[in-house]
Amino acid sequence: EIVLTQSPTTMAASPGEKVTITCRASSSVSYMHWFQQKSGTSPKPWIYDTSKLASGVPDRFSGSGSGTSYSLTISSMEAEDAATYYCLQRSSYPLTFGSGTKLEIK
């Protein structure tokens, strides 16, 4: 099973601050996918195939990486970005999610 380790586990950012969340895989994966979840709601697709933004996702978000190291970056934090972000790999079974990064606004 491929284990995905996200860091940090929790963080707080000020409006306008640049934010980077990383996801490290225990074995190489072809792509990484990201989801955003706000409290009490379903996860939403956010970034797919490592760097493609899902429909409706603001372009202040970006994704990058390869092999075992991937990241989600927010160029300028906004209040609406406060949420928990999960990475997902589907390169091998079982599909696995990272444990999540809770992002709060300062």
Add this chain to the structure above:
Amino acid sequence: QVQLQQSGTELVKPASSVKISCKASGYTFTSNYMHWIRQQPGNGLEWIGWIYPGNGNTKYNQKFDGKATLTADKSSSTAYMQLSSLTSEDSAVYFCAADWEGVMDAWGQGASVTVSS
């Protein structure tokens, strides 16, 4: 638009079974994988498995072998997950999510299952 409508909250007794539904609309149900995901209280997301409704093929996370059974009814565009031999560990919110244009890009609202005597 693509919608996945899940069944409601379930309160069930230990050792019993429960069947959760996920009704799809707005896309070709038989041509896209349907995943099931568990989220235990305060925890992250765990992939349970997928079903391909077109032919009924399934793939499970070994962790849920014998616990979850995935089925689909093409006539009503509804996917089902049955959970058996329930314990308190199975108390969670269960999501269905369809691969529509990409990866799990449509999600149901979640079905809450509480196992308690």
